[in-house]
Every structure is written in structure tokens, then in C-alpha cells.
Amino acid sequence: MRRILPYPVLTASLVIVWMLLNAFSLGHFLLGLVVAVGASRAMMQLEPSKPRLRRWQLIPWLCGIVLLDIARSNIAVATIILRGDRQARRAGFVSIPLDLRDRTGLAVLACIVTSTPGTAWVEYDSASGVLLIHVLDLVDEQEWVDLIKTRYEATLREIFE
Amino acid sequence: MSHAENLPAWAALLVAFLVLAGAGLTLIGAIGTLRFRSFFERVHAPTLGTSWGTGAIVVASMILFSVLGSRPVLHEVLIGVFISVTTPVTLMLLARAALYRDRSEGSSDVPPDHLADKPDER
Numbered sequence: 001m002r003r004i005l006p007y008p009v010l011t012a013s014l015v016i017v018w019m020l021l022n023a024f025s026l027g028h029f030l031l032g033l034v035v036a037v038g039a040s041r042a043m044m045q046l047e048p049s050k051p052r053l054r055r056w057q058l059i060p061w062l063c064g065i066v067l068l069d070i071a072r073s074n075i076a077v078a079t080i081i082l083r084g085d086r087q088a089r090r091a092g093f094v095s096i097p098l099d100l101r102d103r104t105g106l107a108v109l110a111c112i113v114t115s116t117p118g119t120a121w122v123e124y125d126s127a128s129g130v131l132l133i134h135v136l137d138l139v140d141e142q143e144w145v146d147l148i149k150t151r152y153e154a155t156l157r158e159i160f161e
Numbered sequence: 162m163s164h165a166e167n168l169p170a171w172a173a174l175l176v177a178f179l180v181l182a183g184a185g186l187t188l189i190g191a192i193g194t195l196r197f198r199s200f201f202e203r204v205h206a207p208t209l210g211t212s213w214g215t216g217a218i219v220v221a222s223m224i225l226f227s228v229l230g231s232r233p234v235l236h237e238v239l240i241g242v243f244i245s246v247t248t249p250v251t252l253m254l255l256a257r258a259a260l261y262r263d264r265s266e267g268s269s270d271v272p273p274d275h276l277a278d279k280p281d282e283r
Binding site: 118 | 272
């Protein structure tokens with residue numbers, strides 16, 4: 001099983017992508033399956049380390065809170081832009097010591113931090129595990145450290161580590 | 162859009178609201194890019210367009226074509242997924258380049274490089 005399907009999650013996602021782009025029918029399922037199995041076996045040559053999903057049940061929950069947080073910060077940043085410079089606002093850098101070491105987990109965290117308006121991933125140092133982000137509306141640094149660490153990092157560690 | 166008259170009112174209102182919201186967010190993001198003063202502030206503005214700016218238009222498109230075709234049309238989800246997966250790549254490249262520039266200029270606005278004295282660890 002492991003030899004035929006080295007990346008079951010990747011294979012399943014590729015089949016779903018194939019059927020979304022074409023049609024949900026038996027023919028496209030089989031065709032997509034052939035493409036997906038071929039592609040995931042090619043992937044084996046490229047990526048020797050395989051991400052482990054320990055608790056995939058948490059993924060929908062994480063997606064939900066991330067979409068909600070992004071919507072909230074969309075409104076916050078839109079308000080800042082429309083309000084202009086009339087109100088004092090301080091932008092600044094926050095460094096966050098991360099315990100998350102899994103590369104896939106860090107990649108997902110980068111997507112979350114970047115997709116959220118108001119926070120931007122600036123630099124990550126893999127030796128010390130310190131992440132530098134830029135925050136548009138910085139009120140309390142510790143608040144941002146707690147937000148990233150408890151809201152996202154803890155969940156990502158549960159999923160990937 | 163020749164079949165738009167077949168669209169029920171609730172769907173038309175919802176789609177119109179979502180398209181306007183998405184386009185509005187993207188416009189505000191563009192205004193923000195113009196308005197902010199420094200690079201690191203400016204980098205936040207376009208993410209309005211790449212997050213719910215895209216998201217709202219994608220959802221509107223899914224609703225419109227699902228209602229018109231009376232079957233679920235979901236492939237727009239992939240647009241949203243690919244945009245949110247690829248945005249960090251360009252943003253991180255730009256941010257690191259700007260950080261490098263500001264640090265080599267000796268600017269006090271950016272935090273110092275704590276690895277500057279031991280470059281081997283990079």
C-alpha cells in the first residue's frame with residue numbers, strides 16, 4: 001500500500017481537484033485517479049520527508065477560525081485605510097519565539113499570517129525558532145504573541161507534531 | 162449573462178452584495194497601498210484583495226453559477242486556495258529584500274539582525 005500510494009492525502013486532493021475542474025462522474029474519477037497516482041509517485045522522487053497528519057480532525061476547525069479572523073482583520077484594516085491618518089496608530093515589528101518546528105506546519109502558519117491583513121510574515125530564523133512579523137496596528141506586543149501562539153501555533157502543533 | 166433574468170431575487174441580491182464587497186475591499190486595498198508611508202505598512206494593504214476581496218467574489222461566482230445551473234459549481238474554491246497558498250511566497254521575498262535593504266542602510270526602523278555577527282548559521 002505504501003509503495004503504490006506514498007502520499008494518500010495528496011492523491012485524494014488531486015483526484016478532488018481533477019473532478020472539480022472537470023465533472024463529478026465515474027469516468028473523470030478514474031482518469032483523475034490515474035493522473036493523481038502518477039503525480040504522487042513522481043512526488044516521491046522530489047520530497048523525501050513526508051508530513052504526518054496526527055490529528056486531521058482539527059483542520060476544519062482551524063480553517064473556520066482562520067476564515068473568521070481574516071474577515072475580522074479585513075474590516076479592521078479597511079477601517080484604518082479609510083480613516084486615514086486622523087487617528088494615531090503605531091505599526092511595528094513583533095518577534096515571537098515559536099516552538100513549532102514541523103516544516104509543513106510552518107508553511108501553513110506562513111499562509112495564515114500572510115493572508116491575514118494587518119500581519120505580515122517578515123523573517124523566520126530556523127536556528128533559534130524566532131519569527132519576526134510586522135503588525136499594522138500594534139497596541140500590545142504581548143497580545144500578538146499570545147494570539148499567534150495559542151490560537152494558531154498550538155493547533156498546528158497538535159495537527160503536525 | 163443572458164440567463165441572468167432566471168436568477169431568483171434572493172440570489173441576485175446576495176451575489177450583488179458579495180461582488181460589491183469583494184470589489185470594494187480590493188479597491189480599499191489599492192487605496193491603502195497608495196496611502197501608507199513605509200514599505201512594511203504598504204505590504205498589508207494588498208492582502209485585503211488576496212483574502213476576502215478574492216474570497217467574496219469567488220463565493221459570489223459559486224452561488225451565481227450553482228443557482229443558474231441548478232448543480233453545485235465549486236471549482237472556484239481552487240482559485241481561493243491557490244491564491245492563499247502562493248501569496249506568502251511573493252510577500253516573504255519582498256519583505257526579506259526590504260529588511261535586507263533597511264538593515265544595510267543602518268535604518269533604526271527595523272529590528273537588528275541577531276545573526277549578523279555569526280553568518281555561518283544562516
